[in-house]
Amino acid sequence: MAAELNQSASRRAAILRILRESTVHSQDELVKALRKHGFDATQSSVSRDLRELGVAKAGDRYIVPDDALAINHFEAITTFVVDVHTAGPSLTVVKTTTGTAQSVAVAIDKSNWPEVVGTISGDDTIFIATEDERAQRQLLERLREIFPNIGQGAFGRR
DSSP states (O other), rough: OOOHHHOOOHHHHHHHHHHHSSSOOHHHHHHHHHHHHTTOOOOHHHHHHHHHHHHHEEETEEOOOHHTSSSSSGGGGGTTTTEEEOOOOSSEEEEESOOOHHHHHHHHHHHHHHTTEEEOOOOEEEOOOOOHHHHHHHHHHHHHHHOOOSSSTTTTTO
């Protein structure tokens, strides 16, 4: 068991190193790169490692959140959000370009905004839960400031 944990930690460190040093477009590419570094990895183990490490896919490549979001959590992703709607007083739905929802959700989660209870992301949609309508209004104000590409009419729709 201890050997498995050690191998997992070493493999995750190698994944971070690979992603920081090169552009990786798919999990298959990452599996091949890990094998070149002496790790016997499968796509499912790489998928689990990426999730545990908080690695996100931005467009067509994987990014390490600390690298991409170092100074401003949203600097690299401001063009990803295309629309925002409210769904009741505690749920905000954010539409993104295809394949970028996870990156946006990671940025929101890393921001630790007090009004955000949690996020769930898919491929191009994020659900953001807030405690109440007041918290939702605070969230919408933040989103207006950060994502200039969305139309003003989208905000506050019920």
